[in-house]
């Protein structure tokens with residue numbers, strides 16, 4: 481009984497603590513290794529470079545950051561994007577293909593960067609850790625009574641399960657990431673209307689299976705209205721980028737060639 485009480489206390493402590501920056505850095509490296517096993521990436525330097533360039537524009541505007549960000553393109557048709565610990569940002573090819581202009585793609589990327597900058601990933605990772613400890617407590621208990629099911633269940637923690645947990649955000653976190661995006665995009669040279677504009681696409685596409693990007697509580701329509709209202713309150717500088725002279729279309733065509741039909745060697 482004593483051991484169980486200590487575990488419960490530890491669980492409560494972990495649940496209340498956000499990862500420190502050094503802790504998050506270490507987890508980021510582990511997470512990237514895991515992601516390399518779990519996902520199929522587009523490694524074409526032109527496609528990855530295009531996404532990274534937009535990400536670096538956002539980061540320059542955001543100011544000094546404690547993490548070195550890395551941007552990845554995941555070969556997945558589903559519209560989605562997500563962030564890992566310590567500044568790893570993953571964008572599905574489906575998102576790039578559905579973006580109507582570069583400001584929409586910049587909106588998605590800025591939103592994901594916002595989850596890292598606002599420490600939402602660190603907070604969620606702490607919760608996930610707490611859940612793992614909870615599982616261990618369960619396994620200890622199961623061991624005592626000789627049950628094996630709980631131990632098997634505990635093995636499911638990690639991998640894609642971890643990814644889903646650390647990317648499940650509440651209303652407040654989604655609003656903060658949207659606010660971050662809307663604030664940073666004009667400083668990065670992009671029209672912030674790209675974010676609400678992409679919400680329109682999501683609403684048009686949104687079937688029964690909503691992507692992580694919009695899976696949590698605030699309805700997309702609410703986020704669209706909130707971001708439009710936030711933008712209307714700002715005085716935007718002139719000449720913000722909506723399009724990028726056909727570059728996005730070239731990247732989209734390249735993705736179609738790389739990921740459709742016969743697979744060239746640089747896609748795995």
Ligand SMILES: [Zn+2]
Nearest residue numbers: 649654657693
């Ligand atoms: Zn989000």
